[in-house]
Amino acid sequence: MIGSWYADRLYGLPPDLILLNEWIAIPDKLWEGGAQVVNLELKRINEGVATVSPSGRLKEPELEPGPEFDITAGGLSLKPSRASGQFDRRTQTVLHDSLGNIAPALATASRRVANYHPGLSVICSEYERLVRQPLDEIDVVALWTVGAGLLANRDAFARAYDHQSMTEPLEPAHFALLQQAAEVHGGFILGFEQARELAERADRARISGEAMERVVSLAREIIELLLRSGRQVDAQTRQFLAAVEEGLIEPGWRITRAGYAAYVVTRNALIAIGRLLNWANSAFATVAGGIVLTQIDPGLVHTQFWIEFALKNSQQILAFAEPFPELKIWLAAQIEAAEKDREDSGS
Amino acid sequence: MTQSSKNEMTLQSLAKADVRSSLAIASRSALRSIPLIVGLSSNATRGEVWEELALRIFQANLIPWAYCWTPTISAELVAKAKLARRLLLEKIRPMDAGQSPAVHAAAAAAACAALEPIDRIDAATLALQTVERGTFGIKARKRAFEIDCTTLFESGSPSVLIQQPLWYGPRNENVFVEHLKRLEDELLARGHDWVLVC
Numbered sequence: 001m002i003g004s005w006y007a008d009r010l011y012g013l014p015p016d017l018i019l020l021n022e023w024i025a026i027p028d029k030l031w032e033g034g035a036q037v038v039n040l041e042l043k044r045i046n047e048g049v050a051t052v053s054p055s056g057r058l059k060e061p062e063l064e065p066g067p068e069f070d071i072t073a074g075g076l077s078l079k080p081s082r083a084s085g086q087f088d089r090r091t092q093t094v095l096h097d098s099l100g101n102i103a104p105a106l107a108t109a110s111r112r113v114a115n116y117h118p119g120l121s122v123i124c125s126e127y128e129r130l131v132r133q134p135l136d137e138i139d140v141v142a143l144w145t146v147g148a149g150l151l152a153n154r155d156a157f158a159r160a161y162d163h164q165s166m167t168e169p170l171e172p173a174h175f176a177l178l179q180q181a182a183e184v185h186g187g188f189i190l191g192f193e194q195a196r197e198l199a200e201r202a203d204r205a206r207i208s209g210e211a212m213e214r215v216v217s218l219a220r221e222i223i224e225l226l227l228r229s230g231r232q233v234d235a236q237t238r239q240f241l242a243a244v245e246e247g248l249i250e251p252g253w254r255i256t257r258a259g260y261a262a263y264v265v266t267r268n269a270l271i272a273i274g275r276l277l278n279w280a281n282s283a284f285a286t287v288a289g290g291i292v293l294t295q296i297d298p299g300l301v302h303t304q305f306w307i308e309f310a311l312k313n314s315q316q317i318l319a320f321a322e323p324f325p326e327l328k329i330w331l332a333a334q335i336e337a338a339e340k341d342r343e344d345s346g347s
Numbered sequence: 348m349t350q351s352s353k354n355e356m357t358l359q360s361l362a363k364a365d366v367r368s369s370l371a372i373a374s375r376s377a378l379r380s381i382p383l384i385v386g387l388s389s390n391a392t393r394g395e396v397w398e399e400l401a402l403r404i405f406q407a408n409l410i411p412w413a414y415c416w417t418p419t420i421s422a423e424l425v426a427k428a429k430l431a432r433r434l435l436l437e438k439i440r441p442m443d444a445g446q447s448p449a450v451h452a453a454a455a456a457a458a459c460a461a462l463e464p465i466d467r468i469d470a471a472t473l474a475l476q477t478v479e480r481g482t483f484g485i486k487a488r489k490r491a492f493e494i495d496c497t498t499l500f501e502s503g504s505p506s507v508l509i510q511q512p513l514w515y516g517p518r519n520e521n522v523f524v525e526h527l528k529r530l531e532d533e534l535l536a537r538g539h540d541w542v543l544v545c
Contacts, residue, residue: 005409009378012512015416024413024423028430035395035402039539073504082512 012079014070016060017279019046060278061271061327066198066264067141067240069272071302074234076226076269081141085193089135095188096135102184103128106177116168119246120157120178123149126243127181129236142240144195145265147185148202148258149247154182156249202260216259218320219266220248225313226269232305241265267324270317270331273306277334280307281341307338354475357496361471364499367415369467369474370459371505374411375495376474377456379488379513380481381408382526383449385533396438398537400450401530403435407453411460415509428460452481487523491515 008015022045030041068079107121107128114121127150130143157178160169170178189195223245226233233241244265247258280303310317314335321328361369384401410428417424435454459473478492494515499508514523534541 006378006381009412010513012510014510015413017416020413020416023409024427028427031406031427031430032434035398035537035541036539038402038406039541043540070510072507072510073502082515 014275059326059330060275061324061330063271064264064267065194065201066261067145067268069237069269071272071276071306072234075231075302076229076233076237076272076306078142078234078237078240081139081194083136083138083140083192083194087191087193092188092191093135095184095191096131096138098184099131099181099188102177102181103131106174106181109171109174109177113170113174117170119249120153120170122239122246123153123243124178124181126239127185129239140189140192140194141198144189144192144198145261146240146243146247147189148261149243149249150178150185151182152247152249152258154178198261198264199257202257212259212263212323215263215320215323216248218316219259219262220245221316222266222270222313222320223262225309225316229305229309232302232309266320267327270321271327273310274331274334276303276306277310277338279303281334281337307342310335311338311342358471358475360496360500361474362468364467364471364503365505366462366465366467366470367505368499368508369470370411370456371415371499371508372492372495373456373459373474373477374408374415374509375511375513376478376481376488376492377408377449377452378412379491380448380452381405382523382530383447385526385529387447387449398534398539400435400438401534403431403438404449404453407431407435407457411456412509414460415505425461425463428457429463432457432461448481452477455480487514 023042026038026041026045030037068081070077070079103124107124110117110121110124123146127143127146130139130146133139157170157175169175190199223241227238227241227245244258244262248262249258280300310331317331317335318328321331361372381404384404387397387400407428410424410431414421414424414428432454435450435457439450455473455477459470459477462469462473481488491514495508495511498511499505502508
C-alpha cells in the first residue's frame with residue numbers, strides 16, 4: 001500500500017507543518033546530492049520529528065477509522081469520505097433506490113411526531129440527507145455512523161412496541177417504515193468494505209472491555225459540548241453530531257454499535273481540535289515556516305474559540321482520553337502548551 | 348460553451364485570484380500525473396537515471412504544493428522552486444524528454460512557483476499548462492479539474508482546495524492504481540528508503 005507524503009495528498013490530508021517546514025529547509029547542496037542522499041536526509045528529519053522534534057512536539061495520535069474532522073473556515077467540519085474498494089454495483093443500486101423511497105417517508109413521519117420523539121426525528125432527517133446522495137457520492141462512513149443510531153432506535157422502539165419499556169410506541173405504520181429502513185440499511189451499508197470494517201471494529205470493541213462504558217458516556221458529554229459550540233461547528237456537522245448523539249438511545253453501549261460510533265466521532269473530533277492547538281502553539285512559538293494557520297483561519301477566530309474550548313473542558317477531554325495513553329499524552333501536551341501561552345501573554 | 352471558451356474563463360478567473368489559487372490548481376494537476384513516472388522506467392531511462400528523474404519529479408511537485416500552505420510569498424520558496432525546476436530539466440534526456448506527462452506537469456508546476464516577480468496572469472497561464480500537460484486518465488482528470496475549479500471559486504480559498512482528495516468519487520481507475528503500485532514497487536526495489544512515496 002502506498003503511504004507517506006503522496007498518500008496523504010491522495011486523500012487530501014493536511015500536512016504535518018513542522019515536517020513540511022523542515023523539508024523545505026533542506027540545504028540545496030543535499031537536494032543536489034541525488035536520491036540516496038535526499039532520502040536519507042528526509043528519513044533523518046522524519047524520525048526526528050516523529051519522536052520529539054526540536055520544538056518538543058509529540059507525534060499526533062492515530063485517527064480511528066471512521067468519521068474524520070477538520071477545522072475549516074466554516075468551523076469544525078466533517079470531512080467527506082467516499083466508498084472505496086469494490087462493491088456489487090447492481091445490488092447496491094437496487095438497495096440505494098429502495099432507501100431513496102423509504103428514507104424520505106420515514107423522515108416525514110418522524111418529523112410529525114418530533115414532539116414525542118425528537119431524537120428519532122433528528123436521526124431520520126440526517127439519514128435521509130446522507131442517503132439521498134448519488135450512489136458514487138455516498139459518504140459511507142457518515143452513513144454507517146448515523147445508520148447505527150437508526151438501528152438502535154429500531155431496537156428500542158421494537159421493545160416499546162412489545163410493551164417492554166416506558167417509551168411511547170410508534171404508530172404501527174411508522175414503526176413498519178422504521179423497521180423496513182433498518183433492514184434495507186443493514187443490507188446496503190454492509191455492501192461496502194469500509195462499513196464492514198467499521199462494523200467488525202465496533203463488535204470487537206463491544207466484546208472487549210468495561211472501560212468503554214465510561215468512554216461512551218464521556219463521549220456523549222463531549223458531543224453535547226460540541227453541539228453547544230454554535231457557529232464554530234458548521235451546520236451540516238452539527239446535524240451529523242446531533243444524530244450521533246441521538247443514536248445513544250440505549251442505556252448500555254454494548255447493546256448497539258452506536259456507542260462505538262460516538263467514541264470514534266469524539267476521538268477524531270478531539271484530534272482535529274488538538275491539531276489546531278498544535279498548529280497554533282507552533283505558529284506562535286516558532287517561525288515554523290510562516291505556516292498555514294492564517295490561511296485556514298484568517299482572523300484566528302476559530303483558533304481562539306477552540307483553545308478556550310479545550311482549556312475550559314480539559315477535565316472531560318482528558319477523562320475521555322484516559323484509557324488511550326498516546327491520545328491522553330498528546331492532548332494534555334496541547335492543552336498545557338495553550339495554557340502556558342495564555343499565561344505568558346498575560347490574558 | 349466550447350472547451351476553449353471555458354478555459355479562457357478559467358484563465359481570467361485565476362488571473363484575478365491570489366497567485367496561490369493558480370498554484371493549487373497546478374500542484375494538484377501535477378500530483379495526479381505522478382504515477383506515470385513508471386512509464387519512464389520502461390523506456391530508455393533505467394536504473395539510477397530513472398531514480399534520479401523520479402526524485403526530481405517529486406521535488407518539483409513538493410515545492411509548489413508547499414507554497415500553497417504558506418501565508419506569505421517567500422523568496423526562499425521561489426529559490427527552491429527554481430532549483431527543483433533546474434534539476435528536473437537537467438535530467439530530461441532528449442530520448443525520453445517529451446514522453447512523460449509526469450515530467451512536463453511537474454516542470455510547469457515548478458515554473459508556476461518559481462515566478463519572479465510574481466505575476467498572476469503568468470501564474471494562471473502556467474497553471475493551465477500544467478493541467479494540459481498532466482494528461483492522465485483524460486476523463487477522470489477533466490472531471491477532477493472541473494471540480495477543483497468549482498471548489499476553488501466557490502470557496503475563494505486555495506487552502507480549501509488543497510485539502511481535497513486528489514480524485515473525486517471512488518478512485519477505481521484501474522490504470523491509476525496499477526501505475527501507483529508499480530511505482531512503489533520500483534522505488535522500493537532501489538533500496539533507498541523512498542520516504543516521499545513509500
